[in-house]
Amino acid sequence: MIDAHIHLDQYEDSVLEGLENQGIEALIAVSMNLASSKRTRELAAGYPGLVKPAYGFHPEQPLPGEEELNELLKWMTTHADSMIAVGEIGLPYYTRAEAEASGEAWDQEPYLRLLDRLLGLAVRLDKPVVLHSVYEDAWTVCDLLEQHPITRAHFHWFKGPEATIERMIRQGYYISFTPDILYEPEIQDLARRYPPELVMAETDGPWPFEGPFAGRPTHPAVVHDVAAAWGALHGYTLAEAKARLTANTVRFYGL
Template identity: 30%
Template sequence: MNALFDTHAHLDQLTNVEAALDGARKVGVTGVVAVGTDMVSNEKTLRIAERWPGFVHPAFGLHPSHLGNYDGVCIASELKFIQDNLMAACAVGEVGLDYHKRTLAQVSKETQQKVFSEVLALAAAAQRPVLVHSRYAWADALNLVRESGVANAVFHWFTGFSSVLRGIMDAGYYISATPATEYHEEHRRVVRSVRLEQLLLETDAPVWYGRTEKYQSYPADVLRSLRAVAELRAENEDKVARITTRAARCVLGCTMSQTLEEVS
């Protein structure tokens, strides 16, 4: 059984976290990054990580699609929670930009960019990597990340242009592959052309996947991401597992051990 790492799961949105983590362990998952999307979700994520230390690694964030509900005061207190708890986190995320028309109807590009820049500055100051959501905002997201001086970045479930992908690779950042690698053409193009050493696996659980038959995902489905990546790239599954898990531990694990040192 290969050692796997789910680098992006919304454990706070699952009804039975314990069963989901047991299921993940059974297929070889050795770690999960639990990402938060706002203060309620960040607090819940922190509690979950405290219950499974060394296995669930928390990341605290502020998802761009939530910003429409907030005024400046709310945003400031959301950012303060992230800042105050960064030492317990392996990364900052989920954060980023979302230019989908439904999100833009709620919150402007300018507001999203301002908040993203502020949260990137927090991550840079604490030397934490960022887990980036960049739907239809690929170039702007990469530019802001590059300007911020963050330690590292993962462009999660990336489906953007080849030119932006080149920029991500040249900067030494990462992209992560979801189970949509089985069928989503833009994501497949990215996963096929990325450097294997800069690729991570994830589920974005509890997202629903599937083109014809839909299923709700759990961290155990990172095995589907692995199999889809290996098949698409015509590589051995063991090799893909070894390299992606090593990369996950390098990007996120470095700060994990640092976190332990800081705590002790």
């Protein structure tokens, strides 16, 4: 299988050794910022064919200054040949919600401008995008995708309202499920609803999970558990579920 979304550069210990023996053929390794992107590129160079790097700026962190952003965009353009996608990019739903809950003023416009520039770069480089975009933010991101226009969009660990789900399905956007599909009813409902041909499996490692994964390090091999849970919701055998999810990832990322 393929882990469709993992933060490899955030692991203290390597998880890359012996993956083939655990049924993992590739990883889509996303980045947080310029330093993260450089580290992800180094990991990909050390494990060619196994690590597929994506470069970008994660929205759940302080905004970059203009010089920092320009340096990132220039670096991404220079290294476009090694980049499988622009990501992880999106809007800071959790940071904004926390700020608003504490009564702090919030200005979303700088984040929208940042995302717009990153989407513009994806268009110029002809790359798909990996999106951090959930709940009400996802509708706004759909607006931006259509304005550019971008059709190859992967909403990782997506959660959102029915109207947004319907819109994303119409546009043919992909989503991916994490290990929380084993214990979150909301995610299980989404998995039943979303077309099987537009779905992938991910870990978002090293993010820790609950349920049967509580207290365990998040390893790429748990995408097999994701496949089993997703397949059970659709009546697929484990082999069928793994094959479908892998084929979807290969098709989306052009592997």
